Amino acid sequence: MRYIKCLVTTGAITILLFACKSSPPYDNKSLHHPLLYSQTVKQLTDVIVHDIFSPPVACRIYAYATIAGYEVMAHSGQQYQSLAGQLHGLPPTPAPSEPAMIDFPLAAMIAMATTGKAMIFSENRLQAAIDSLKAKAVAAGMPGDMLKSTVAYGQQVSAAILGWSKGDQYAQTRAGGKYTVTEEEGRWTPTPPAYMAAIEPHWNELRPFVLDTASEFIAARPPVFNMKDTSSGFYRMVNEIYTIGNTLTEEQINSADFWDCNPYKVNLSGHVSFATKKITPGGHWINICGIAAQNAKADFAKTVCTYAKVAIALSDAFIVCWDEKFRSNLIRPETVINKYMDENWKPHLQTPPFPEYTSGHSVASAAAATVLTQLYGEPFHFRDSSEVEFGLPEREFPSFIAASDDAATSRLYGGIHFRPAVAEGTRQGNLVGQKVITKLKMEQ
Incomplete structure (x- = not known):
């Protein structure tokens, strides 16, 4: 009996020692590093690029996904408060029943990635990111019951955000009719090389996040079409783009290429066509969010915020811009120059498939830069490496506004926008950014 008791005791000690060895103390430093959140957002961006979402749709995905991550952190007891009641139609989001059992940074990443996963096509790619986060938690020694509770809470918040998203009219716009091209002079028509139909003609029907209506910051009217009178404002506007396109400097080309952000560039080689995929304008500014947070050494919560x-500002910026695009329905430089001035002229960049006025890059960039300036101040020197993976060098900026201005004027150099679309688009974007700043109370 004494021998048997000794064996049992020894076995118990062995099991205890093995358990201690296989379950090291929970070290959450790696999981709570803000760079991990940025890397997870980047994985969402990679899927958006792979699945070829248009700029407006991409920003809608970013908005709902990052709001899900933010709402988790808002319930963590830190300095941020929920956006429930501040964003149109957003009800109170679930609070954890046992906060002590939740690792909030991990739950925020799970919520963000799970929401993004539900809104893209290549779900397996984001599922791999989620599985990687879980594996990192196990490797860090997170107790099994905490991991289970944390994942469940992230999924719970994600489900709430996805439920809210269904009321924004996006599904209804999928059933909307295609845009009808008219023969009226000065109106938009499809452009080469693909002559694609206009994308998202019903985008102004979406529920905004903070704006009262899609037309809250309606743009001034563009110049009246007139290519007969060389002294008319319209002719001079067209001639400026024609002249710029024929005398591009190396710096202007670099700017145009850097901010191209065409998610689906059609390339023709003989009888073969193929697409080149890149980040959208919104995706570029989402990447700048990560650069800014890292440069400023922002903590996890501020990075999530x-x-x-910024994603909210970007999404509302595209609603404002698309509302105007299909109101003014203005012809693109390439079309008007080829018809009235030079049939062989080509813009440096490929013309996107939607009307010209106002410039989406200008609206989105100004909105994002306005919000980032409020968050991190000015000046804010940074090197933008967003396009390095697409074979382009970094560009250096003294501030977010300087980067926004560069993005806006790059559309002139690219030959795809007239100056009024850039100037008025920038004004609209500033107003959207200020509205987001004024309306949203995120810090307690």
Whole structure:
């Protein structure tokens, strides 16, 4: 009996020692590093690029995904408060029943990635990111019951945000009719090389996040079409783009290429066509969010806040811009120059498939830069490496506004926008950014 008791005791000690060895103390430093959140957002961006979402749709995905991550952090007891009641139609989001059992940074990443996963096509790619986060938690020694509770809470918040998203009229716009091209002079028509139909003609029907209506910051009217009178404002506007396109400097080309952000560039080689995929304008600014947070050494919560606040501004910026595009329905430089001035002229950049006025890059960039300036101040020197993976060098900026201005004027150099679309688009974007800043109370 004494021998048997000794064996049992020894076995128990062995099991205890093995358990201690296989389950090291929970070290959450790696999981709570803000760079991990940025890397997870980047994985969402990679899927958006792979699945070829248009600029407006991409920003809608970013907005809902990052709001899900933010709402988790808002319930963590830190300095941020929920956006429930501040964003149109957003009800109170679930609070954890046992906060002590939740690792909030991990739950925020799970919520963000799970929401993004539900809104893209290549779900397996984001599922791999989620599985990687879980594996990192196990490797860090997170107790099994905490991991289970944390994942469940992230999924719970994600489900609430996805439920809210269904009321924004996006599904209804999928059933909307295609845009009808008219023969009226000065109106938009499809452009080469693909002559694609206009994308998202019903985008102004979406529920905004903070704006009262899609037309809250309606643009001034563009110049009246007139290519007969060389002294008319319209002719001079067209001639400026024609002249710029024929005398591009190396710096202007670099700017145009850097901010191209065409998610689906059609390339023709003989009888073969193929697409080149890149980040959208919104995706570029989402990447700048990560650069800004890292440069400023922002903590995890502020990093999460940065992405959500900028994504909201970007999404509403595209609603404002698309509302105007299909109101003014203005012809693109390439079309008017080829018809009235030079049939062989080509813009440096490929013309996107939607009307010209106002410039989406200008609206989105100004909105994002306005919010980022409020979050991190000015000046804010940074090197933008967003396009390095697409074979382009970094560009250096003294501030977010300087980067926004560069993005806006790059559309002139690219030959795809007239100056009024850039100037008025920038004004609209500033107003959207200020509205987001004024309306959203995120810090307690």
